[in-house]
Amino acid sequence: MEQTFIMIKPDGVQRGLVGEIISRFEKKGFSLKALKFVNVDRPFAEKHYADLSAKPFFNGLVEYIVSGPVVAMVWEGKGVVATGRKLIGATNPLASEPGTIRGDFAIDIGRNVIHGSDAVDSATKEIALWFPEGVVHWQSSLHSWIYE
Numbered sequence: 001m002e003q004t005f006i007m008i009k010p011d012g013v014q015r016g017l018v019g020e021i022i023s024r025f026e027k028k029g030f031s032l033k034a035l036k037f038v039n040v041d042r043p044f045a046e047k048h049y050a051d052l053s054a055k056p057f058f059n060g061l062v063e064y065i066v067s068g069p070v071v072a073m074v075w076e077g078k079g080v081v082a083t084g085r086k087l088i089g090a091t092n093p094l095a096s097e098p099g100t101i102r103g104d105f106a107i108d109i110g111r112n113v114i115h116g117s118d119a120v121d122s123a124t125k126e127i128a129l130w131f132p133e134g135v136v137h138w139q140s141s142l143h144s145w146i147y148e
């Protein structure tokens with residue numbers, strides 16, 4: 001089944017939003033497949049955001065991601081990439097709908113609390129980058145209560 005890479009950024013960790021964010025993905029019915037709490041170094045952050053290296057905000061973005069620990073996760077479920085992005089909300093939190101994570105908990109684009117893969121292809125790449133050891137293979141006993 002489809003998987004996505006989700007990262008709670010340093011501001012989300014500092015602001016005590018880890019439990020709230022995990023809870024939203026769990027309550028939706030998505031399934032946690034991997035999780036780690038890590039400090040990333042600059043080369044790793046630059047690799048994760050390599051597609052944005054030409055952007056004027058790139059250095060600030062890398063500084064932000066290395067500024068404290070992050071929670072890296074893999075979530076699985078039908079349509080989890082696109083629906084995960086909906087749970088997260090628009091990149092600029094002032095444009096994110098209330099009820100989304102960014103809409104409820106953030107204001108500035110450079111402090112938008114969470115990252116989620118933007119496509120199935122990028123999810124595959126990001127999961128390989130963050131979890132080279134692989135993910136946990138299990139199936140929730142709630143599966144048949146969530147999927148028809």
Ligand SMILES: Nc1ncnc2c1ncn2[C@@H]1O[C@H](COP(=O)(O)OP(=O)(O)OP(=O)(O)O)[C@@H](O)[C@H]1O
Binds near residue numbers: 057090111112116117
């Ligand atoms: N104009 C900007 N100024 C400052 N930071 C920005 C700006 N645009 C994007 N960012 C930061 O770079 C991240 C990646 O930008 P991108 O355009 O890929 O948005 P996104 O896909 O919604 O975010 P993410 O990849 O973190 O889920 C944003 O989440 C935000 O933290």
